[in-house]
Amino acid sequence: MSRFFSETVSCPECSASNSVRIWESINVALDPDMKGKVLDFSLFVFTCEKCGSSTKLLFPLLYHNMSNSYMVNMVFPENEGDLSRTLSDISNLFLSIQAFSSDMSLVGRDYRFRAVFNPVELAEKIRIFDNGFDDRAIEIMKQDLFEQFDSEVNGGGIADILFDFSSGRPMFVTLFNNGQQTLCHFSRTTYLGIVNNMRESYGRFSSGGCEIIDRNWAREFIAATE
Ligand SMILES: [Zn+2]
Numbered sequence: 001m002s003r004f005f006s007e008t009v010s011c012p013e014c015s016a017s018n019s020v021r022i023w024e025s026i027n028v029a030l031d032p033d034m035k036g037k038v039l040d041f042s043l044f045v046f047t048c049e050k051c052g053s054s055t056k057l058l059f060p061l062l063y064h065n066m067s068n069s070y071m072v073n074m075v076f077p078e079n080e081g082d083l084s085r086t087l088s089d090i091s092n093l094f095l096s097i098q099a100f101s102s103d104m105s106l107v108g109r110d111y112r113f114r115a116v117f118n119p120v121e122l123a124e125k126i127r128i129f130d131n132g133f134d135d136r137a138i139e140i141m142k143q144d145l146f147e148q149f150d151s152e153v154n155g156g157g158i159a160d161i162l163f164d165f166s167s168g169r170p171m172f173v174t175l176f177n178n179g180q181q182t183l184c185h186f187s188r189t190t191y192l193g194i195v196n197n198m199r200e201s202y203g204r205f206s207s208g209g210c211e212i213i214d215r216n217w218a219r220e221f222i223a224a225t226e
Helices: 034-039 080-100 119-130 135-150 188-204 215-225
Strands: 003-010 017-027 045-047 054-056 061-065 070-074 112-116 158-164 171-176 181-184
Touching: 017 034, 034 119, 061 119, 070 119, 112 119, 119 135, 119 158, 135 158, 135 171, 135 188, 135 215, 188 215
Parallel strands: 017 061, 070 112
Antiparallel strands: 003 017, 045 054, 061 070, 158 171, 171 181
């Protein structure tokens, strides 16, 4: 089930006290409405009851989709030591959930467990998994795109590349530091080639617990398997 607690937060504009919901975990199989609020980031904004101004509010969150077999943990470790401790904590949490959920036949299924560090990364994982894609192959494709751009005129000017499915088909959105963005073609042939070629290497390269599958992961994977 989804869990939250209430906390009193002062509005930065008018200082009024507001009671806001801080979500600890969201299970979209049980609370399907919550997915939209994560994808449009409205879950991480509170609107002051007194003056109506909106303020960002970030909190760690476990996003769980049982039907598509994945969990994404959004965490905000303060330093690297905290990061490995956080990852080991959430890996243990995952194992304990697996253990007591055995009658839900989670064990043995291809459950994916990821850590991300901001709502944009969380939303991207949801888009990738809910549309049936493999985030490891997606990150490898994104890394290829980064390298293509680096060798072109725009080199160095890219803020991020994100997987997108808003048009009903897969695309990449490239965000430039100057605020511009451009859509890039998604080749299903390339995607399927990566998934098939790397099926074995993924296993060798997997920690088994909670994993960070991001641009760094893709760079290390490509370097180790070339
Ligand atoms: Zn206010």
